[in-house]
Amino acid sequence: MTNKPKIIVLDDDPTGSQTVHSCLLLMHWDVETLRTGLRDDSPIFFVLTNTRAMPPESAASVTKEVCQNLKLALAAEEISDFLIVSRSDSTLRGHYPIETDAIAQELGSFDAHFLVPAFFEGGRITRDSVHYLLINNVPTPVHETEFAKDSVFGYHHSYLPQYVEEKTKGRIQAESVTRFLLADIRCGSLERLLKLTDNQCAVVDGETQADLNSFALDVLAAASQGKRFLFRSAASILTALAALPPQPIAAEDMAAYVRQGKPGAVIVGSHVKKTTQQLEALLQVEETVGIEVNVAELVNETNQSAKLLSDILESTKAIHNAGKTPVIYTSRQELTFKDIKTRLDFGVKVSSLLMDIVQGLPSDIGFLISKGGITSNDVLSTGLDLTSARLLGQILPGCSMVITNSDHPQFPDLPVVLFPGNVGDTDALVIVYKRLTKYTK
Structure with a gap:
């Protein structure tokens, strides 16, 4: 595979870059500033939208505005090969599906959107589609933690298909969500990725960085064959997609x-x-x-x-x-x-x-x-x-x-x-x- 797609991250607070380095964080999203990000040598850049601090209507309109300007910036730079990530909290707090819906509306059509909340540096792992937070090394389902009781973004399920059903108010039913389990990821997922269509919702396991690294390779291979994917994720999948060398100063x-x-x-x-x-x-x-x-x-x-x-x-x-x-x-x-x-x-x-x-x-x-x-x-x-x-x-x-x-x-x-x-x-x-x-x- 020759050119890797540019990874464009819309970050709902400025901490999603917490696993990468040497790239740009953009605090503005006018067309010119976005073009700076697209032209930068790094394979990845972040647009800090701060939408987690906003009410739902503002989160939707900011996300749309970024995407509309991004469309113009991509056209101006003649870039057609890109991946969009809606980066949010690894404990599932944030405006889902508002943001992914807005992105799909402006930049669609996507073949799938993936929920990948695993964030290993913070002790968040996903196994059998259940998202856990390691508390003193004990995997605790996230709906049992303080984060699930958040007064703005609370939720009742750690089993991601049910979380999706809850957050989409039943528009996406739990049983219709595609699940990429550890065993699938470790055997290779390319064939399944190529079959996804119509912005299919999929949830992705991850217990170690190596799991997401192999999933990312398959995603990039599918993208190079024309599949268009959108991510709603924490930071660890970004490490995998960007595949950067060690940072310059330890x-x-x-x-x-x-x-x-x-x-x-x-x-x-x-x-x-x-x-x-x-x-x-x-x-x-x-x-x-x-x-x-x-x-x-x-x-x-x-x-x-x-x-x-x-x-x-x-x-x-x-x-x-x-x-x-x-x-x-x-x-x-x-x-x-x-x-x-x-x-x-x-x-x-x-x-x-x-x-x-x-x-x-x-x-x-x-x-x-x-x-x-x-x-x-x-x-x-x-x-x-x-x-x-x-x-x-x-x-x-x-x-x-x-x-x-x-x-x-x-x-x-x-x-x-x-x-x-x-x-x-x-x-x-x-x-x-x-x-x-x-x-x-």
Whole structure:
């Protein structure tokens, strides 16, 4: 097979690049920016749509807009050979089937769309079409975890065909879903892939990276024979499809990217239990100083945020001048809201305060760690106002590091760690911090 298809990933939060490296992440999706991604040497690029933070209608319209512009960009670059991936959460939270429907409507017709939620670095595997999360090495069906109780994206099934039926409200019946089981994948699936038509829904097992690597080879072979496929997946299938060599600088040596060996800053927005444990561990480390952002103050008071902002920036500056790393985190208590819209609106308010904090950080920080998927997206697109960033690689399994452009007006060549909320064990944030401060003066 000669040319491999370009892999175009629409990522619903900015952490889907957590298993690849050396490619572009695009925060804008105008035709010109998309053409930059298509022309780039890497076989893969990401469009960060952040749709997981949006209500369903906005998620659908953003996805359509990306696809409409993509059509124009593909035509302009004369590219007809491509694979589209709707990358979402490995614990099944997200706007499915809204996003895949929108993509199929704009870029169809597809022969199949595959659900491939396995994400090995995060301990998510799929066996017999049941999706599991390894908790202390015990495979737990995801519908029994905190993620299934998500107030926006909750669900009741770990058996993927039933999950599909639930999410499509019965439009796709569980028994009509095609299943690619471990035994099938390990024997080779090309013949079955070639028979799929009419945007058939298929669910794919995966217990190890090798499983998805062999499935990806068969997918690429089928694509080279004219089959058109769409993916709804977590990050591990991307590793398989892109088939990249090892990243240029190993994870433990990434302090080499830190600007002048200076101390950095940490922003923590994610609320999941794992993040809170990791935050507590980080605040025990000697050179870090915590700054709590009491978000409850934002609930009713419209004028509170300006005062809150100036207090936080003053503390941040003082900590930085003392040669330490400020760890700015949102208060941990989960607030309750009368409905989903109010919750999402409040999230926007909190995020906008956090982004004002990012914009007010000392311009000579050595690095920035952003904890939480939606927080990380906002840091890139709003806090740092980037159109695109180059992904350097992973500083820890599942944690990407990107670098800002050298002509950035405020933070040129700043390494930024995108750390998903639910990745890593209790010490993970500490390990990342220590890797970055290896040479700190």
